[in-house]
Amino acid sequence: MAGIALFGAAGAIGRSIAAALRAEGRPYRVVGRSRASLERDFGADPLAEIVTWTPDDPESVRAAARGMDTIIHLVGVEYHQFQQHPVLMRQVLDGAVAEGVAKLLLIGTVYPYGRAQTMPVREDHPRRPHTFKGRMRKAQEDLVLEADAAGRIRGAVLRLPDFYGPGVERSVLRSAIDAAAKGGRAQMLGPIDRPHEFLYVPDAGPVVAALVSRDEAWGRVWHLAGPGTITAREAAGLAFAAAGRKPKLMVVGKLGLRLGGLFSPLLRELVEMHYLWTDPVVMDDSALQALLGPIAKTSYAEGLRRSVMAAAEA
Template sequence: MQTILGAGGAIGIELAKALTQYTTDIRLVSRNPEKVNDTDTLLSADLLQADDVKKAVQGSSVVYVTVGFPYNLKVWQNRWPKLMESVIAACVEFDSKLVFFDNIYMYDSDYLDGMDEETPINPPSEKGKVRARISQMLMDEINAGNLTALIARSADFYGPSIANTSMLNETVIKNLAKGKKANWMGAADRKHSFTYTPDAGKATALLGNTPDAYNQVWHLPTAPDPYTGKEWVEHIAKALGTKPKMQVAPKRMIHLIGLFVPVMKEMPEMLYQYDRDYVFDSSKFEKRFNMTPSPYTEGIAKVVAADYPK
């Protein structure tokens, strides 16, 4: 049995699809889980309750954490450590391997141009401090020899049918598709990497089913040489067959957008990621597994075809 905690989100769905290459014994766990594959087993659970986490983990050879709590600092501070503590305890008790899908919020803001698995940990935001804390909880158990686990890190992501959880989908692709101006945060002349969600799902499944991938950190495959904000808008507009209209959203506008777009409400403290080059290096994964990430033009085309068919 391989179990996904937080099934139903952007990554959980892609992971469930990809896991069928390795097993048909897949358990999807969330408050209201829905099948992705015909053979999936569903378990409704409140993952903030330790007993529910134990039930979800029991019998699992591999447990994947792809939980997406609401993008709110107080929620993160309250829920993430509680969840990680319960998941670690359950995986130790039932001898389950653990795969944690993570982001890069804990990285030092001075080292975002060429981030790899050795980038210094020095979170510049309160959300980053939460991510640093929970990833350290996991690494401490690994280093103590109590747990077999790995961390799979992604850049900001984009993909089909995930508008409300992706900045690129929500403020650029959706707006251009409606004939509106794209809203880009920060500097439009800075490069910004995005991980394509189907790639992330396939890679996470592969890591979880590779014994020697455990007890380390991996960056998930992400296309190199990312576009600048302006270039992202131009390429997406071209795929949509529309004009590349855009505006650079200052902090005050982001506060205003947040009144209508929930994912944007808590973005101001993360603006440092958009005022400098944000380049994600996944060469460790690519060399080990000989997996080439989807080119940006291909990913954009697939998102447009899936979400805005003509």
């Protein structure tokens, strides 16, 4: 078996990984709940095999994993349903092990760390999540790492920071990109003058494609950091400058999230993660660069320019 399956492929990171595999001429399988969305994103690629699944059906999970050597787990859940992350992870692991899949890479987040005790944060930083979402993400990671330690499957975790890019809807910079491209006022989550990091989504795919090909990748956690730190105000300024517009910003802090949460479930869910804006987690990815060599990272100015141009054309 030599195939790679992207479970939860229809998201932004999944599309980036697929593009990297396509560029290398490597066949891959995309797995998701909606055939229509998979056909829209991957139907024109002869290297892509499209498979739909029902996660709650063990046979459906096994069929999606069948014949694959490697699974990349990107399965998303609604922001108010984070309790599903470890459930889905166990379902995928059980199906993968039953089908003899050799390796599984989980694409993770900084949530399991909780508040940073050092800066930047290395992979050996304690995982002490103080939020429900952090605990669910930690439980998800534990399942992968414990399965690796038990010899059931080779497992690893790649943690990513917040991300953005052309066509990426679920980004905290999306409002700034749209406002810069089309006019209007950007709605920003504040405070907006603390150092933060963002990953330009097209940069992720080549890194993941390289990582899963390395024997040394398994049995541990890795970081892929952004190209340095930037404040949200600076990022918005670069986006507006790319469109030749003067920045117009409306900043919403924690109190605003609480008030907005009375009417918006998403804003209500953001309240517990607001600490990431007052005490950002900035990652050190020197271990990944030691393994793979220098990693190409798009500058914020260029990434935001491309994102604004794409939004203007949409």
